Amino acid sequence: MTFQKPQVKPTNIELSCTEIGGLWGVYIQESMTKCFLTYFLHHLQDGQIVPLAEEAMSITQDRLDKIKAFFLAENFPVPAGFSDADINLAAPQLYHDTFTLSFIYMMNRLGMINFAFTASNNVRLDVLDFFNECIHSSTEMFGKAVRLMLEKGIYDRPPKMNYPDKIEFVEKTSFLDGLFGSKRPLNAIELSEIFFNIERNYFSVIVMLGFAQVIEDKKIKDLVIRGKKISEEQIELFNTLLMQEDLLGTVTVSMEVTSSNVSPFSDKLIMSMIHILNSVDILLISHALSLSMRTDLVAHYTKIIAEVMAYAKDTYDMVVERKWLEQPPLTTNRKQLIEN
Known part of the structure; x- marks a missing residue:
């Protein structure tokens, strides 16, 4: 008597919380990015920027399609996002x-920062491959944007600093001082931050200025104006810190908001x-x-x-x-299940 060997089925490694959270968050953000790019492309006339915006749109749509495929394959609800x-x-x-x-x-x-962080939390290889691809495409797009901004003269380069003559080691705890009295010069890490x-x-101020100009709801408008003021105060503080170090503060190159008041x-x-x-x-x-080693910077x-x-x-x-806030996927409420 012979017995038929059971059919071997491929192992399905379900999405863990890190993969679910990462994919879900990126889907929401990319659906938002798609809305902005759709609007920008509708009005865009600069022949140099149009191809880059179209490429950005193609990447965004591809990410949305792939995340949707992940969720559908797992019978997982696809987020509503934006449309x-x-x-x-x-x-x-x-x-x-x-x-x-900009x-x-x-x-x-x-995106490079977010995708690198998210990828480091994922272990399912197909999802990890997806986030590695996101890192690569974002890095490429960042480089293309920088090159075009440099060509157009609208990229404000980070401050320059003289090269040190030799390697030095911290010898005094006064390296951390700065709140009162004399301060050591900013180091390269603090300056770049x-x-x-x-x-x-500056980017936030421009975004908020445009929003404040077109919003009709007073409660929302007041909140947007408050956010714009917070960003402006940060700009003023950081520029003051630079000028106190005899470094030139950074300035906006152009005003990028039109006179439209229609949202x-x-x-x-x-x-x-x-x-x-x-x-x-x-x-x-x-x-x-976390990277600052001067007490005044820590306080600020x-x-x-x-x-x-x-x-x-x-x-x-x-x-x-x-x-308006779509809820991230929740874990099972065991306590409620037991009580019911």
Whole structure:
């Protein structure tokens, strides 16, 4: 008597919480990016920027399609995210063409940071391959954006510094001083963090200025104006720190907002964008804090984090109140199951 050997089935390694959280978060962000790029491309006329924006759109759509395929294969609900319903293509151009280039530059700069962090938390190989691909495409797009910005003269390079003559080691605990009395010069790491915090806040100011110009809801408008002021205060603080070191502060090259007062974006899209910018600000200011070795910088960063977190809380309350914040996937509530 013979027995038929059971058919061997491929092992299905289910998505873990890190893969679910990473894919879900990127889907939400990419659906938001798609809305902005769709609107920008509708008005874009600069022949040099159009191909780059089209490439950025193609990458964004490809990421959305791949994440959707991951979720469908796992019978996992695809996030709602954002759609064409969140943009108004009939609205006049709100930002000049060069802002599209700034947008692509900043989104890919932040994307490199986010994708690297997310990839390091993933162990399912197909998902890891996806995030590695995201890192590669964001790095390429960042480079292309920088090159074009340099060609157009709208990229403000990080400050230069003289090369040291020799290797030195810290010999005094006074290396950490800075709150009172004399301060040592900024080191290369602290200087670069200050520069990129200024750059990121300039981007936020331009975004917020455009939003504030077109929003009709007074409660939302007041919140946006408050966020713009927080970014402006950070710019002023960091520029003052640079000038105290006899380093030139960074300045905006051009005003990138038009005179339009018709909103091309839904209030949901606007507030969700601000919610993400708040999260990025807290993350990167915290990163700068962890690398700073002068007490005055530590004090400044600590104060900024507290202020941004208070603002982020009010922004969060607003999007929850309006039912605009899509809930990330939750773990099973075991306690509730047992009680029922």
